Amino acid sequence: YKKVTVKSLVDMKKNGEKISMLTAYDFTMAKILDGAGIDVLLVGDSASNVMAGHETTLPITLDQMIYHASSVVRAITRCLVVVDLPFGSYQSDPKEALRSAIRIMKESGGHSIKLEGGKEIKESIKRILNAGIPVMGHLGLTPQSIYKFGTYTVRAKEEEEAEQLMEDALMLERLGCFAVVLEKVPAKLAQEVAEAISIPVIGIGAGNGVDGQVLVTHDMLGMTHEFHPRFLRRYLDMHTEMTGAFQSYIGDVKSGDFPSDKEQY
Numbered sequence: 001y002k003k004v005t006v007k008s009l010v011d012m013k014k015n016g017e018k019i020s021m022l023t024a025y026d027f028t029m030a031k032i033l034d035g036a037g038i039d040v041l042l043v044g045d046s047a048s049n050v051m052a053g054h055e056t057t058l059p060i061t062l063d064q065m066i067y068h069a070s071s072v073v074r075a076i077t078r079c080l081v082v083v084d085l086p087f088g089s090y091q092s093d094p095k096e097a098l099r100s101a102i103r104i105m106k107e108s109g110g111h112s113i114k115l116e117g118g119k120e121i122k123e124s125i126k127r128i129l130n131a132g133i134p135v136m137g138h139l140g141l142t143p144q145s146i147y148k149f150g151t152y153t154v155r156a157k158e159e160e161e162a163e164q165l166m167e168d169a170l171m172l173e174r175l176g177c178f179a180v181v182l183e184k185v186p187a188k189l190a191q192e193v194a195e196a197i198s199i200p201v202i203g204i205g206a207g208n209g210v211d212g213q214v215l216v217t218h219d220m221l222g223m224t225h226e227f228h229p230r231f232l233r234r235y236l237d238m239h240t241e242m243t244g245a246f247q248s249y250i251g252d253v254k255s256g257d258f259p260s261d262k263e264q265y
């Protein structure tokens with residue numbers, strides 16, 4: 001195998017090879033994903049929802065992100081690991097942002113960080129990049145700002161917001177970010193952004209005109225069956241499969257069928 005690096009991702013875009021990315025928060029899942037050949041694993045702050053059951057991504061802490069990220073890093077051999085800077089760990093000032101990014105790199109062994117926003121976090125991004133830490137941007141629907149937006153609906157449908165998004169993407173490229181996530185924006189705008197910049201644009205709910213795709217692993221496995229936005233393709237119905245397995249086990253325990261003669265010492 002050949003290790004995926006921030007440079008190989010940019011080369012993939014140049015060569016027209018699409019980039020595959022999914023989330024991971026723990027060792028066991030990360031090991032399966034890496035073995036399957038995923039290019040990028042995102043230790044997303046969606047762990048706040050998926051792992052901890054919070055309604056938003058805001059409550060997860062830097063320490064908790066480092067715990068998830070270090071578990072993922074121990075499992076992988078090939079893919080690139082990107083770790084989200086959680087809400088509250090970078091918005092105060094650029095020095096705090098750099099300190100948080102350094103903690104992630106030192107304490108988890110992750111390869112890069114991602115943070116949400118454009119021009120408002122420009123100085124923080126510069127500082128982190130200056131320290132030699134690769135940065136992935138995140139524009140469009142930025143869940144850490146949910147209380148500003150009020151809803152999780154499609155972003156940048158209006159001219160003004162679309163223009164700002166394009167400007168922010170150009171700025172992220174200029175600063176030296178290695179890639180940008182575009183979340184829940186019109187496919188046409190996402191394609192225009194992907195054509196305007198030379199670093200990869202990874203979409204989620206951003207159509208097929210971008211350079212790669214990311215989904216939350218638990219969503220694409222069908223484990224979170226209450227959640228079905230249009231952009232989500234389900235590759236398994238794990239909720240049904242797992243419920244069946246759990247019910248079989250419960251039944252076998254109750255009936256005394258498990259363990260059998262062969263399943264004991």
Ligand code: KIV
Binds near residue numbers: 043047215
């Ligand atoms: O935290 C996350 O899972 C993300 C992706 C949806 C891009 O940021």
Ligand code: NA
Binds near residue numbers: 044045046084
């Ligand atoms: Na995130």
